[in-house]
Amino acid sequence: MKSEHYRFPFHVIFHPFDGYWDLKYDGKGRVRIAAAIIAMLVLSTVLQRQFAGFMVNFNDPRYLNSLNDLIYTVAPFLLFCIANWSITTLMEGEGKFREIVIATAYAMLPIVLINLPMTFISRMLTMEEAAFYYLATSIAIVWTGYLLFVGIMTVHQYTATKTVITLVMTVIAMGIVVFIGTLIFSMASQIFYFFYNIYRELIFRV
Amino acid sequence: MKKLLLSLGILSLIIASVPLGALHAETPYEAYTYNYYSDSVPLPAPFVPERQVSGQDLGVGAFRDPGDVFVTSDGTVYILDSGNNRILRTDSQWGRAEVIAGFENEGREDALRNPQGLFVSDDHAIYVADTDNNRIVVLSPEGELLRTVESPESDVLPSGFVFFPVKLTVDDAGRIFVVARGVYEGLMQFDEDGSFIGYSGTISVRQTFADRIWRMLATREQRSRMQLFIPTEFSNLDIDTKGFVYATNIDTHAQTPIRRLNPSGQDVLKRFGYYPVMGDIRFRQFGNNSGPSRMTDIKVLDGGIYVAMDSFRGRLFAYNDEGQLLYAFGGKGTQLGLFNIPAAVERVGEQLLVLDRGKSALIVFTPTLFGRTVHAATEYRYQGDDAEAVALWEDVLRMNANYDLAYLGIGKSLLMDRKNKEAMEYFKLGMDRKYYSLAFKRYRREVMQEHFGTFMTTAAVLIAALVAWLIYRKVRARGKAHEVGAL
Numbered sequence: 081m082k083s084e085h086y087r088f089p090f091h092v093i094f095h096p097f098d099g100y101w102d103l104k105y106d107g108k109g110r111v112r113i114a115a116a117i118i119a120m121l122v123l124s125t126v127l128q129r130q131f132a133g134f135m136v137n138f139n140d141p142r143y144l145n146s147l148n149d150l151i152y153t154v155a156p157f158l159l160f161c162i163a164n165w166s167i168t169t170l171m172e173g174e175g176k177f178r179e180i181v182i183a184t185a186y187a188m189l190p191i192v193l194i195n196l197p198m199t200f201i202s203r204m205l206t207m208e209e210a211a212f213y214y215l216a217t218s219i220a221i222v223w224t225g226y227l228l229f230v231g232i233m234t235v236h237q238y239t240a241t242k243t244v245i246t247l248v249m250t251v252i253a254m255g256i257v258v259f260i261g262t263l264i265f266s267m268a269s270q271i272f273y274f275f276y277n278i279y280r281e282l283i284f285r286v
Numbered sequence: 287m288k289k290l291l292l293s294l295g296i297l298s299l300i301i302a303s304v305p306l307g308a309l310h311a312e313t314p315y316e317a318y319t320y321n322y323y324s325d326s327v328p329l330p331a332p333f334v335p336e337r338q339v340s341g342q343d344l345g346v347g348a349f350r351d352p353g354d355v356f357v358t359s360d361g362t363v364y365i366l367d368s369g370n371n372r373i374l375r376t377d378s379q380w381g382r383a384e385v386i387a388g389f390e391n392e393g394r395e396d397a398l399r400n401p402q403g404l405f406v407s408d409d410h411a412i413y414v415a416d417t418d419n420n421r422i423v424v425l426s427p428e429g430e431l432l433r434t435v436e437s438p439e440s441d442v443l444p445s446g447f448v449f450f451p452v453k454l455t456v457d458d459a460g461r462i463f464v465v466a467r468g469v470y471e472g473l474m475q476f477d478e479d480g481s482f483i484g485y486s487g488t489i490s491v492r493q494t495f496a497d498r499i500w501r502m503l504a505t506r507e508q509r510s511r512m513q514l515f516i517p518t519e520f521s522n523l524d525i526d527t528k529g530f531v532y533a534t535n536i537d538t539h540a541q542t543p544i545r546r547l548n549p550s551g552q553d554v555l556k557r558f559g560y561y562p563v564m565g566d567i568r569f570r571q572f573g574n575n576s577g578p579s580r581m582t583d584i585k586v587l588d589g590g591i592y593v594a595m596d597s598f599r600g601r602l603f604a605y606n607d608e609g610q611l612l613y614a615f616g617g618k619g620t621q622l623g624l625f626n627i628p629a630a631v632e633r634v635g636e637q638l639l640v641l642d643r644g645k646s647a648l649i650v651f652t653p654t655l656f657g658r659t660v661h662a663a664t665e666y667r668y669q670g671d672d673a674e675a676v677a678l679w680e681d682v683l684r685m686n687a688n689y690d691l692a693y694l695g696i697g698k699s700l701l702m703d704r705k706n707k708e709a710m711e712y713f714k715l716g717m718d719r720k721y722y723s724l725a726f727k728r729y730r731r732e733v734m735q736e737h738f739g740t741f742m743t744t745a746a747v748l749i750a751a752l753v754a755w756l757i758y759r760k761v762r763a764r765g766k767a768h769e770v771g772a773l
Contacts, residue, residue, distance in 0.1 A: 134714055134722055140323050204730065207723035 085110050089117065092186045093193075096227050100234035103186070104179055111178060114185030121188050122153045124195045133202035135210045156254075160184060163253035164232065167246055173236030183231035187224050194220035314623045315601075317615035319689075322560050322717035324567055327688050332604070332613045332657030333638055335623030339648040341367070344376055344383035349646040354404040354453070357634045364412065365641070365648070366404040371397055373404070373412060373425075378634045386412070386429035396431070398423065403453035403465070413462065415451035422451050422462065422480075435462065438474070438482030455525045463531050465520045472551065473520060473533060486551035487533060489517040492540070522630075526586040530554070534581035534594060543581040544594055544605075559610040560717070565596045565603050566614070575599065583631045585638075589665030593631055593638065600625035602638070606664050610691055613660065616640075623649065636661070656685045663695060672699040690716045701725050706732060 088108050092099030103109040126149045129139050161184055165177045175183070194216050202213045233243040317329040341349040350369025357363050357378075365374040365383070376383040388397045401423075403415030410427035422435035437449035450467035451474075457463070460478030463486065472488035493501075493515055501509060518540075523533040531547045532555075541562035546555035561567045565579025579596035586592045590607025600618040605611055617624050626644025633639065636658065638651040653661065663678035676699045679692040686692075693716030700709035701721065706729035713722035734741070 135719060135726075206727045206730075207719060 084108075085113055089113060089186045089189050093189050093223070093227060096230040097234065099186075100183060100231050103182060103231075104175070104235055109179070109182035109186065111182060114182045117185045117189055117192065118154060118157060120192045120196075121157075122150050124192050124199070125149045125153050128195050128199045131203070132199050133205055133213075135205055135207055136202045136213050157184065157188075159254050159257060160250065163257055164246070164250045167249045167253050168232075168236050171242070171246060171249075173238065173246070175232075175235035179235045180232075183235045184228065187227035187231050190223040190227065191220045194223075313615070314619060314621040315615050315617040317613050319611050319613050320561060320567055321688065321690060324561060326568060329613050329615075329689070330656040330685055331615060331654055332660060333602075333615060333651035333653055336637070336650045336652045338622055338645070339380050339650060340646060341374075343380060344374060346374055346383045346385055351643055352629060352641055352646065353402045353643070354630045355632045355639060355641040355648065356404045356406045357632045357639070358406050358410065359408055361634055362406075362410070363632075363634060363639070364404055364406050366401055366414065368401055371399060371401065373398075373414065373429075378637070386425065389423075389425060389429055389431045391431050391434070403451060405455050407456055413454055413456055415454045415464065417450055417452060417467075420449045420451075422454060422464065422476075433480060435476055435480035438476070440482050440484075442471075442484065443482075453520075453522050455523050455531065457525055457529045457531075459529075463523060463525070465523055465533075467519070470517045470519060473523065473531065473547070487520075487531070487545060487547040487553065488551065489520075489535060489537070491515050491517045494539075521581065522583045524584050524586050524592075526592075532584045532586055532592055534584050536580045536582070538577055538580075543579065544584065544592075555609060556607060557609040559605075559608065563605055563609045563611075565594065565601070566599070579603070583629070585631045585633055587633055587661075589661065589668040591661065591664055591668075593633075595628055595631040595640070597625075597628050600628055602631060602640070606691070607668055612664065612691070613657070620645075623651070625649070656682070659685070660689075660691075663692070667695055667698075672702060675699065692716075694718050694721070697721060697725070701728075704728070 085108075088099070088102075088110075092103065126146045129137075129149060130141075130144055130146075131137075161177070161181050164184075165175075165180050167173075168175060168180075198213055198216050202210075205213055229243060229247070232238070232247065233240065236243075236246070238246065313331040313334055315331075317331045317333075318326040319329055321327045341347050347370075349365070349367050352365060353368035354366040355363065356366075361378045363376050363378060365376070367374055371387065373386040374383040375386065388395055390396065398414060398416050399418035401414045402417045405413040407413070411432060412425040412427070412429075414423045414425065416423045416434075420437050424432040424434065426432050437447070448468075451464045452467050453465040455463050461483070462476040462480075464474040464476065466474055469485075470489075472485040475483040475486050477483055497515070501512070504512065518535045518537040520533045520535045523531055525531050529549065533545050533547060535543055535545070537543060541564045542553065542555075543565065544555060544563050545553040548554045555563060557563050565581060569578060570576035577598070579594075579601065580598040581594045582597040583595040584592055585595075587604075591604055591612065593602050593604045595602055596616075599616075601614055601616040603611060603614045616628075618626070620626070625640060625642050627642060628640050629643040630641040631638065632641070636653050638653075640649045640651070642649055659678050659681050663675045663682060666672070666675035666678065672695065675695050679695040682689050682692040683696075693712045697709045697712030697716055697718070698721065700706075700712060701724065706725045709725040710722055710729060713719075713725055
């Protein structure tokens with residue numbers, strides 16, 4: 081792992097077209113760095129939900145759960161990658177799954193970079209100044225959205241219109257994955273209880 | 287041995303039945319309030335049922351469907367015994383009641399017929415909404431007819447209008463505000479001579495989006511058979527010392543069942559609490575016992591406190607003048623302190639009275655130490671005496687550490703004393719972001735002023751270090767470039 085690898089995500093977020101091109105064709109992206117960014121995203125979410133200032137923190141402390149934060153950050157990320165891969169494979173996308181994961185993870189960097197310091201700064205804000213906090217977090221989200229758009233477009237070598245269409249379809253596909261997932265889960269549990277009940281019947285009769 | 291055990295058993299029963307004082311009083315209901323997160327939080331009971339007063343207790347025979355009760359400022363209790371068409375007068379010691387049954391009207395004997403509403407002025411003029419006789423009757427303290435207010439005549443009233451007064455209240459100037467059955471335009475106002483002035487506090491109708499779509503899709507015939515969009519009627523009313531009318535209405539779709547009407551009929555109730563002033567905010571949406579509270583009576587107490595009665599679940603809700611829920615208690619049932627069909631709520635001294643039509647009795651509630659302390663602190667706060675209130679709020683917190691309003695009360699007083707940091711803590715406990723922000727702003731300025739020198743020194747040192755580093759980097763880069771050039 082060279083220092084170049086650590087610096088590359090910063091290059092990507094400031095020069096997305098250039099950066100994602102290098103990521104795809106010069107192989108500059110690293111899965112490990114992507115994992116680190118996602119880990120930091122989880123950390124920033126946990127810290128933000130727990131420690132953001134009273135003025136901007138509307139979470140009920142009784143129901144804060146870091147494990148849930150972890151699941152609700154990582155699961156959508158993986159879901160997006162899988163759904164996007166599924167859609168783009170059918171739509172002549174040139175991106176590999178690895179590239180999608182790296183491109184998506186690198187796009188999350190602005191959220192980490194802005195939310196971590198904002199969590200600290202929000203503790204020193206009054207009600208009127210809370211607008212700045214919301215402005216900063218909105219900028220982070222818009223920035224990430226833009227990076228995601230450019231990333232997907234470059235990785236799959238799409239036109240802008242096709243990227244928008246695939247992104248919309250990705251969201252739909254995410255919904256389908258969740259639906260089928262729940263379906264399988266509930267079927268599996270029913271099958272399990274079916275055999276479990278047979279077992280119990282047998283136990284009672286033997 | 288058996289005898290010993292038996293006597294021990296009896297002894298323990300006797301001990302168990304001895305009341306344990308007001309704070310630990312057993313009540314058949316659980317008192318509660320709602321916290322910032324809209325969860326109901328149990329409270330120590332603010333009121334305990336003391337006794338039930340029936341017609342037999344007052345020596346006048348059983349009540350029949352009593353409709354209303356009124357207590358004057360000097361503590362005289364008037365009960366409107368609607369089914370028996372009579373008015374009963376007693377005192378707060380519940381001595382033998384006087385009966386006012388008939389009166390002489392233009393030389394003939396006259397009587398009330400199914401009267402529903404009662405108001406007594408401070409000089410003991412008795413105003414009765416004589417519902418089935420379509421009139422309002424004003425009686426002297428001795429039960430002689432002073433005047434009647436008959437069915438009004440006015441251009442704004444539809445032809446064939448029948449006047450069914452149900453509830454009424456009177457302001458200091460003698461103006462009568464009437465809730466009449468089948469009148470959707472608001473409260474009817476009469477001047478002191480009994481002539482109709484107009485309506486007050488009209489409830490506007492809201493059509494939901496779905497309603498509008500349905501109406502658009504329906505044919506003319508279907509539309510004519512649809513239910514009309516008419517505003518809800520008021521259900522009851524009371525007047526405060528400043529002449530503002532508090533009125534309740536039953537509207538299952540709106541969140542404003544309680545209104546405070548100013549003299550021009552606008553709703554000026556303060557709703558500064560965490561949630562709407564509507565009784566229960568958490569309730570079942572479907573099935574048994576579902577739906578919002580149905581407010582059918584309201585009573586204004588001292589210090590801006592008002593108590594609204596939910597006849598649906600049989601609960602009383604007390605709010606302060608800012609629309610924050612102080613406590614809620616009550617329920618339906620047959621035990622002492624529970625209601626069957628609650629008809630009216632009143633107060634006598636510090637006690638609360640609930641007239642129960644189903645039980646044909648008055649239920650008397652006495653405040654506990656907790657209830658009394660909350661009331662006293664709220665009154666001080668209402669008068670702007672935050673410093674006086676602090677000690678009381680601290681007492682409240684000792685009895686119930688989950689009482690948000692107490693934290694707010696103490697916080698405000700600390701803020702006044704410029705103890706900003708402590709105030710911040712209390713506002714955070716009371717979940718009030720506006721005041722927390724205020725306290726924090728002051729505290730931040732305080733810290734900044736105190737450490738201004740340190741701040742500036744640190745900033746200067748940091749800037750100097752940054753400049754030095756930049757120069758160093760530039761110099762080194764130039765040196766490297768020189769080396770490269772030399773190669």
